[in-house]
Amino acid sequence: MxxxxxxxxxxxxxxxxxxxxxxxxxxxxxxxxxxxxxxxxxxxxxxxxxxxxxxxxxxxxxxxxxxxxxxxxxxxxxxxxxxxxxxxxxxxxxxxxxxxxxxxxxxxxxxxxxxxxxxxxxxxxxxYGVDRMEHKLPVGLLKNGGEQTVGAAFIDLDFLLGANGGHLNVNGIAGVGTKSTFLLLVNWLLIEEAKRQAREAVSRPGNLQVVPVVFNVKNFDLFFIDRWNRKYRAKEDQHRSEWAEMGYPAPAPFDLPTFRAPQLKGERVAIRTGNRTPAEVKPYSWSLSDIIEMGLFKYLFSEDDISTANLGGLVNDVEEWLTSGPPDAPKLRTADNAPQTFQEALDWFKSNKEDKKFFGDYQGSTKSSFFRRLKYIVMEGDGVLRRYDTQGNPLLIPEKGQTAPWVIDLYGLQRTPSLQRFVVAAVFHQIQAIQSKPGHGALKYLITLDELNRFAPKDSHDPITQKLETVASEGRSQGIILLGAQQQASLVKPRVIENAAVRAVGRSGTLELGAEVWRFLGPSARSAAAQLQPDEKLLYLPSFREPMLAKIPFPPFALSESDAELPDAPPGRSSGPREQDMF
Incomplete structure (x- = not known):
């Protein structure tokens, strides 16, 4: 022919x-x-x-x-x-x-x-083997030269959601790397995919169910994703046509996300998050009893030497003494005049640190180090760690599929990075506990976390870093999917990066692209990554022989308060059924 x-x-x-x-x-x-x-x-x-x-x-x-x-x-x-x-x-x-x-x-x-x-x-x-993908997700338009595209760009959900691999990692420099945009877009698309499966196969037990959990790490930008993006509205016909080519004729902002922010010191409400009202943003915090019941005590200590025999052993011993009840239902000890609040715990330790009945033969320097670190995080975290209260408002992640994300603010804790890391570890720990229960096989927790270098630094070995490494290496089998990002992958724990089966590269610095972590990219791909436009991503899956260059559609949801339409603008609505796949 x-x-x-x-x-x-x-x-x-x-x-x-x-x-x-x-x-x-x-x-x-x-x-x-x-x-x-x-x-x-x-x-x-x-x-x-x-x-x-x-x-x-x-x-x-x-x-x-x-x-x-x-x-x-x-x-x-x-x-x-x-x-x-x-x-x-x-x-x-x-x-x-x-x-x-x-x-x-x-x-x-x-x-x-x-x-x-x-x-x-x-x-x-x-x-790119799209015809071989049993479960595929459109994430953009496949570039075909400088200005042309050639239909939708797809990734294989089996590599993203755990069947053949898991996790997504995005790299890019600030501003033009558009990491948060892409991460949120993938969340939106996975929510829509879960809705589509629910509509088309109601009785099928293996239907995708998702719980999107998004950490806000910069300003309060992600507290407006349920509002229309003014820049999208300004060129709506153009942007809508690109979404339609992907198979989504009517994209819209997220529907009714849950917003959680740190609790104010001495108050019952959350900190201010832009022009969001107190009724729209619920506070989160932990009391001492919450910490013990949820098994979070060791995550209050984020320095590397917590893993040493001395300080680590003391932390474990103190936690064990504060805990009563069976291992599967721990409670805060109430007998023996045990402390019931963080302030009482500080006072108790200070009064009893020389008592060998409690602390055995630990050196004075070890006990001083423990007390100093506990006091620092309690004093700095007063509000999120309820210093004088017996009950807090801990984050309780849903145990069934959601159609909108949970947005958890970390930016309000920027003065205390160790507290930010504690909140992240607390969420991962809770989700692991949920997924260990029977009957959660089809449920996927999508954890979106930017600035991974803060939470799993390359040279760190503390419990929080270890938690993220465990999630990266074992989480996919538990239905925990990390959608992570950073400006420099070379500064993140290698296990966290290497276990991401799907890699997306936005505009990245040439010095960064010369690091060992980028060896999987050939010279041409590294050169391209240094010149990408904000709306472009290089996508890499294990099944691709070469990265796929995709144009990412402009999001309908606001990416900051300045992007958002006024609250009295028409609210976002679900996009409805997706058009038939285009091939």
Missing amino acids: TDSRPILGRVAAPPEHESTSGVFYFWVDKDCGVERTQIVTTTSKVGDREVKFVGIVQEVYRRSRQKDIGEEAARFDGRSGEKPPPFDSEGITYAEVAILRTTPVAHTPPTEESEVYLATPQEAREG
């Missing part, structure tokens, strides 16, 4: 540009143009088989017929203002192509003079 598409060029394999099983070159027809990131295809007779190759243009080169730069200048007698010579210099454009897929599978290059064509949308999807 003759291909009716225009031929872009033909495969060539001269010396120094030999084709391999991973890369081939082709010269470009002088009447055609080829751009980096375009997806192309060619078919070759290899032995007794006809093999179809789909690849992505890694780089485009132009070579003059002149032998050196001197000959180029001599044509104009070295004067740029001279009229061009009567005979054109001419030259050749050629492209380097990384092979994405061969059909049938063949570890061999195409043969020279094979015709090269621009891939169709179907061929482009096949190049």
Whole structure:
């Protein structure tokens, strides 16, 4: 069958540009143009088989017929203002192509003079194995050169949600990396996917159920995701058309998210979060009894030396003495005049630190270190850690699927980073306890956490870092999916980064891209990552031979208070049924 598409060029394999099983070159027809990131295809007779190759243009080169730069200048007698010579210099454009897929599978290059064509949308999807994805999620539009796209860009949910891998990690510099935008967009899309499955297969036990938990780490930006984005509204027709191409004809802000923020010191309400009213934002806090009952005592101590035998042992011994009841239902001890509040605990320790009945043979320096750290976090955290109250308002994460995220503020605790890390560990600890119960197999907890370098620093070994490492390495089997981000992956614990099966790269610094953690990206991909536009992401899955360049649609939800429409604007509504997949 003759291909009716225009031929872009033909495969060539001269010396120094030999084709391999991973890369081939082709010269470009002088009447055609080829751009980096375009997806192309060619078919070759290899032995007794006809093999179809789909690849992505890694780089485009132009070579003059002149032998050196001197000959180029001599044509104009070295004067740029001279009229061009009567005979054109001419030259050749050629492209380097990384092979994405061969059909049938063949570890061999195409043969020279094979015709090269621009891939169709179907061929482009096949190049990334979308036709093989049993469960797929559109996250943008597949780029095909500088301005063109070629249908939706998909990721494989089996790699994101735990079947074949788990977790998503996003890297990008501040501002143009648009990490939070992409993380929230993935949350929105997964909520919509859960709704779609519920509509289309009501009685199916394996339907996706999600509990999105989003930590707010910058200003109070994420406290307005239920309002329309003014910039989206300004160009709504354009943005809506991109969403429609992905299969979502009517995107909207998040419906009725739950907002939680730190409790004010001496008050029963949350801190101010922009123009949100107290009724819209519920406070969170823990009393001493909450800490003991939820097994969170050791997370109050975030320094690395908590893992040493001395201080770590003392922390465990104090927690054990404060605890009564069976292991599966711990309670705060009430006998023996045990302290019932954080302030009483400080007073009790100060009065009894020399009593060997409580503290055995621990050195005075160890006890002083323990007291100093406990006092610091209680004093600094007064409000979130209820110093004088016997009851707090602990975060109680839902145990069934939700159609809107829980937004938990950490920004209000910016003066006390150790308290921020405690809140994160407390949430992960609780979710692990929930998922250990029977009957939660289909439930997926989506934990969105930016600035991972704060919570799992590369050189840290404290209990909170260990908790995130455990979630990264084992969480997918428990239905806990980490949607994490950072400006520099090289500053984050390697296990947290390496266990993310789906990687998304926004605009990143060249120094960062030279770090060992980015070795999986080839030179062309690293070069592209340093030049990405704010609405572009390089997506990498284990099933991709090369990263996928996607254009990310503009979000309908506000990403800060300044982006948000006024409260009396029409509220967001669910997008309704998703259009049929486009292929």
